[in-house]
Amino acid sequence: EIVLTQSPGTLSLSPGEGATLSCRASQSVSSNNLAWYQQRPGQAPRLLIFGASTRATGIPDRFSGSGSGTDFTLTISTLEPEDFAVYYCQHFGNLPRLTFGGGTKVEIK
Amino acid sequence: EGQLVESGGGVIQPGGSLRLSCAASGVTVSDNYMSWVRQAPGKGLEWVSVSYGDGNRFYADSVRGRFTISRDNSKNTMYLHMNGLRADDTAVYFCAREYFFGACDIWGQGTMVTVSS
Numbered sequence: 001e002i003v004l005t006q007s008p009g010t011l012s013l014s015p016g017e018g019a020t021l022s023c024r025a026s027q028s029v030s031s032n033n034l035a036w037y038q039q040r041p042g043q044a045p046r047l048l049i050f051g052a053s054t055r056a057t058g059i060p061d062r063f064s065g066s067g068s069g070t071d072f073t074l075t076i077s078t079l080e081p082e083d084f085a086v087y088y089c090q091h092f093g094n095l096p097r098l099t100f101g102g103g104t105k106v107e108i109k
Numbered sequence: 110e111g112q113l114v115e116s117g118g119g120v121i122q123p124g125g126s127l128r129l130s131c132a133a134s135g136v137t138v139s140d141n142y143m144s145w146v147r148q149a150p151g152k153g154l155e156w157v158s159v160s161y162g163d164g165n166r167f168y169a170d171s172v173r174g175r176f177t178i179s180r181d182n183s184k185n186t187m188y189l190h191m192n193g194l195r196a197d198d199t200a201v202y203f204c205a206r207e208y209f210f211g212a213c214d215i216w217g218q219g220t221m222v223t224v225s226s
Contacts, residue, residue: 035212037154044203044219045146045154050212057214088154092211096169098144098156 002026002091004101012109019076021104023089028069033092036065036074039103040085048087049074076106084108111136111215113204118220125194129220131187131204136215139182142207145189147200148219157202160187172198194224 003026011019023034031052037045047056049065052072062077076083089101113136117129131143145157158168158178166178177190187204201221205213 030210032210035210037213039154044216045213046216047208047212047214050209050214056212090154090211090213092207095167096156097159097167098146098211098213100154100156103153 001096002029002093002099004089004091004099006087006089006101006104008104009102010105010107012107013079014109015079015081017079019079019083019106021074021076021087021106023067023072023074023101025070025072025091029091029093031068034065034067034072035090035092037088037090038083038085039088040082045088079106111206113206113215113217115202115204115217115220118202118222120223120225121194122226123195123224125224126190126192127194127222129189129191129202129204129222131189131217133185133187133206136206138180138185138187143180143187144205144207144213145178145187146203146205146213147198147222148203149197149200152200155200158189159207191222194222196224198222199224 005024007022034052036049039045053065086103091099114132144159160178175193179188201219203219204217206215208214
């Protein structure tokens, strides 16, 4: 079973700053199988990135994904007020079919 | 754009049963891989089950043997039948459409299940 470890657990930043979120897999995975989500309080997750680097429909270009093998990164170039939320990475594979990281909370400093 | 709406959550005693529904519009349940994902209060996301278009179904170890996923294609609705509920099943349950290699692009708003005596 693939385990995804996200770091840091919390990022304290100010609007206008950039954010770099890490997701490390316990073994090498296909980039096709790696996605990122944003979740605001009381809301469902929202797909940001699939295939490690492709933005989902309607996602602003300040969000970008990169990485391969075991190390993946979500970058937010310039934080907007609505970007303060929890971010999850997800792997698609054999059972369990979907595995999520523990999340990174991006909070206002 | 597709929409998913969950219903059926509530407060149930340990050992009880509940059926959750996920009604779809703008997306055809029978043509898609559809998953249930849950989130315990203050915790992260946990995949629960998936239903394939060909009828195959798979479950997380934590619910296998207790939960059953099903579909009613005539109603364009997916269900999660939950038996033997335990306190650690307490969570918001989301249904989601898988789009690309498991990436879920359409999510419902979630329905809360609380297992408590």
